[in-house]
Amino acid sequence: MFVRGLKRKCFDGEEDIEGTLAGIKAIPSYNLQRQSLLDMSLVKLQLCHMLVEPNLCRSVLIANTVRQIQEEMTQDGTWQMINTQSTGQASLDRLVSTDILCRSSREQAEGKHVPGYSTFNKDFAGDQAQDSSETMSTASSVQAPRNLQSNVWEMENPQENKGNFQKSLDQIFETLENKSPNSVEDLFSEVDNSYYDLDTMLTGMMSNTKMGHCDGLETFSSPTTATSNSNCKSDLNELDHIVEILVES
C-alpha cells in the first residue's frame, strides 16, 4: 500500500492553543518520519551495484534531499533536544515511525496536523513559520551549523553517540577492505568519481539493504539499523570530518 509523501506545512497562525497542543503530540511522528526518510536516503546513496557506475543524477537528487533534511533538523536543533528527552528510548520510536509511514492516508489525515517547526521553540511563542525557501538552502550553508548540530547531539546521548560512531567507522573500513586493492587506490586518487567515493564512505555505516515495497520499511526496525539510526546525523558530521582527513591524505 502507499503512503502520503512527507509534507511540511506552514503553521497556520489562526490555530488556537488546542491545535498547538495537538501539534506537540504530532511532532514526534513528523520527526521520526523525517528521520526515516533520512535513513532511507543514506541507504540509497550507498553503491549497491559495485560493478556499474551509479546514476549521478539520482545520487545528486538524493544527496540534496539529505541536505534539506539536515538543514531542517539543524534549524530544529534546540527544540528537538527537548522533545527527544521526553519520549524515551530511541529504538521504540523507530518502530513507531515505520507504523506511521505505513498507515493509510485516511488515518493520517484524520488525526494529524503537522505544524511548522519554527513555532515550537522553547518559549512556544507564536512565531510565524519561516519562509520555506530559506531552509532549502544550498550545500554551502550547511557547513556553518554543523558544529552546532554535533554539539547538540553530543550533549544529548554522549555514550550512545560514541558507541555508534565507533561501530560506523568499523563498518566503513570493512567496506573499504572488501574492495579490491585497485579500487581502494582509486578512492584516494585524483579521478573524477570522487563524488561517488565520498558518498560510499559517508554511507558505509548502513548495510546493503534492497528497498522493496513500503512494507519493507519494517527493516528499519531490525537490530542492525536501529542502533545506527538514532544518532545518524551526528555520526554523519563526525564521519564527514574523518573522511575529509582520509581523502586529503
Added chain:
Amino acid sequence: SLAGFGNLMQDVLWCFSQVKGTIDIGVTEADIISTVEFNHTGELLATGDKGGRVVIFQREQESKNQPHRRGEYNVYSTFQSHEPEFDYLKSLEIEEKINKIRWLPQQNAAYFLLSTNDKTVKLWKVSERDKRPEGYNLKDEDGRLRDPSMITMLRVPVLRPMDLMVEATPRRVFANAHTYHINSISVNSDYETYMSADDLRINLWNFEITNQSFNIVDIKPANMEELTEVITAAEFHPHHCNTFVYSSSKGTIRLCDMRTSALCDRHAKFFEEPEDPSNRSFFSEIISSISDVKFSHSGRYIMTRDYLTVKVWDLNMENRPIETYQVHDYLRSKLCSLYENDCIFDKFECVWNGSDSVIMTGSYNNFFRMFDRNTKRDVTLEASRENSKPRAILKPRKVCVGGKRRKDEISVDSLDFSKKILHTAWHPSENIIAVAATNNLYIFQDKVN
C-alpha cells in the same frame, strides 16, 4: 496529409496495429527497449535495447489491393551497436544499453543514424545491397585466390542481382569524450555537427572528425562536493543551428547561443517556473527534475517532462510555462513510496505530433497519455496484449483516485509500477505512434475510414 488532429480529440480513435517482441512472462533484461525513434520521413522506425542492439523496422508500401490497411512495419535490419565494456581505471563496467538513437536526414540511398550508450556515440550506415559482382579474375566464386600463373583470359566482372541484403556498418566511432553518462544526442540542422550531453558536460562534434570534440557546456564544479545540479537532457533548435537548450535536475531549462562564445556557460535564456510554496515537500526538487526536453517542430516552443507533469514553454517567455498538463497527479500523495522503490527517478520522455497540436508521454501500468493543446482534452490509453486484436480500437482508461471505483476504472493502488512507458515516438506526419512497453514495441494508428 499533415498530421495531428484537425478534428477534436474525441473524433480520433486509436487502433492497435502491431506489436513486436515476445510474450514470455520472464523478460530478458537485454530485450528491454531503451529508445524509440522514427526517421524524418517515418519510413523507418528504430529501437535500441539494453543489450546494445538496434532493430530497424521499415514500413511496407501500402497495398493497392488493401487500401484500408496502412503500411505495416517489418524488420528491416538488426545489428549489435554497442558491446559491454570494462573501464579498467575505475574498475567499472560500461553498459551497452542504447540510451538514444537519432536519425540523420537522408541524403542518398543509404540511411544514417547515431546511437549512443553511456560513453560512446557511433554513426551507423544502413544500406541495401541487391546486386553483387561476379566474375573476378583473381579469385573464384568462393573467394579463394587463384594462381595468377593459371589465368589465361581476362574478363570484366558483372553485377548480378541477388537477394536483398541490408547491411549496417559503423562509419564513425566518437569515443573518449565523456567522463559522465551520456543522456542525449542531437543532430544539428546544419547536418554537419551534432552534440552529445552527459550529466555535467555537452560536447559538439563534427561528423567527419572523431578524435576531437568541442566542449560547449561545462557545469562541473571545481569541488565535486559542491555538486547539486546535473544536466538531464539537451537538444538543438530544429532550424537555428546556433541555438540549443539543456534541462537540469532542478527543473530549469537554459537556451544557449553558440555564437556568443565558445563555452556556453552563460545562457541566453533561462526558463524556470516559480515554486508553489503550498506544495512544498522533501520531494519537491526530485519531482521537478526534468527528464526530457523537446523542441516543437515549429521551433517556437519547448516541451519538458518532469515526474508528474508535462509543460509547454514559449521561447519568448522565461518566467513560466504557457501550458501545464498533469500526467498522473494521483501519485503526488504516494511520493514517499515511489521514492522508496526508486520509481520517483524514472525518466519519462515526451513527444510532439507532427503538427505540434498534440503531445504524448508515458506513465505506469503501461498507460500513456495524450494531450490536445487546442481542445485541452486528454486521453489515457494502454499498451497491452489484451487489446491486441488487429485494428481493435483502444478504449480510454481511467484511474480512480478515491472513493467509489467505477466498473472500468483502476485504482491507484492496483497500478503496476513495473510496467512503465518511458519511450514513445510519433510519426513525423501521420497519426502513427510507437510505444515501448518493457520488451514489447506497440504500434498504434488512427482509425482509417
